[in-house]
Amino acid sequence: MTLTEPGMWADASRGRASTGLASERSTKRHFGLTAKILVGLGIALIVSLVLVSFFVEEPLRRWIEREINAPLDGYTVRLGGLDLHPLTASMELEQLVVSQDELPKPPIVEVPRASGSLDIRALLSGALVVSIEVERPIVDMNRAQLREEAQDAKPIAEKGWQEAIHNVTPLKINRLRVIGAEVTYLDEPKSAPIHLEQVDLLVENIRNVHSEPGSWKCAPAISAS
Numbered sequence: 001m002t003l004t005e006p007g008m009w010a011d012a013s014r015g016r017a018s019t020g021l022a023s024e025r026s027t028k029r030h031f032g033l034t035a036k037i038l039v040g041l042g043i044a045l046i047v048s049l050v051l052v053s054f055f056v057e058e059p060l061r062r063w064i065e066r067e068i069n070a071p072l073d074g075y076t077v078r079l080g081g082l083d084l085h086p087l088t089a090s091m092e093l094e095q096l097v098v099s100q101d102e103l104p105k106p107p108i109v110e111v112p113r114a115s116g117s118l119d120i121r122a123l124l125s126g127a128l129v130v131s132i133e134v135e136r137p138i139v140d141m142n143r144a145q146l147r148e149e150a151q152d153a154k155p156i157a158e159k160g161w162q163e164a165i166h167n168v169t170p171l172k173i174n175r176l177r178v179i180g181a182e183v184t185y186l187d188e189p190k191s192a193p194i195h196l197e198q199v200d201l202l203v204e205n206i207r208n209v210h211s212e213p214g215s216w217k218c219a220p221a222i223s224a225s
Helices: 004-067 120-124 143-151 161-168
Strands: 077-084 089-100 107-120 129-134 138-141 171-185 196-206 218-222
Touching: 004 077, 004 161, 138 143, 161 171
Parallel strands: 129 171, 138 171
Antiparallel strands: 077 089, 089 107, 107 129, 107 138, 171 196, 196 218
């Protein structure tokens, strides 16, 4: 039987510790390299999405404006700008103006900003619907415009509004929120206008997504000052 000197045990122990330390360092380097690659790919993906949305926005704006106006009769819609947000599956419309063709001034509706996004809560329930938010819209009507509409043989409901909305978003709207609307009606040029400010409107569960089968629950809320 050969006895091993104590120094040999120390050398072996130091060798195992050195090997373990080297392995740990290698694992950390590998993990760090993988993390850097994933972060780099993520940044590249985000930059690509931003660049794609930048070049797509203007053609998409023109397409939306054209598709909205195609079925309309007696009215014209103008869209000033559009912002895509691919990461949040949302889109913003800017400077949306609706005018009556016969009496275009003042515009009937002016919307500085409106946004649409997938309704995540409804998506979790298996429904593919959208949520719309309209900020500070201005509604301006007068008696002459209403008279012009009343003289038309075709009702306003048959002038292509439903088709126009469907052309832009084939998905159903489940939630509509209007924030800070301003509504003005002028009966005669010399009369005082009827004016409402800070009108808020909230209509939820329009498509009955969150209700029991066979029931119908829609929760509207309107406030004005």
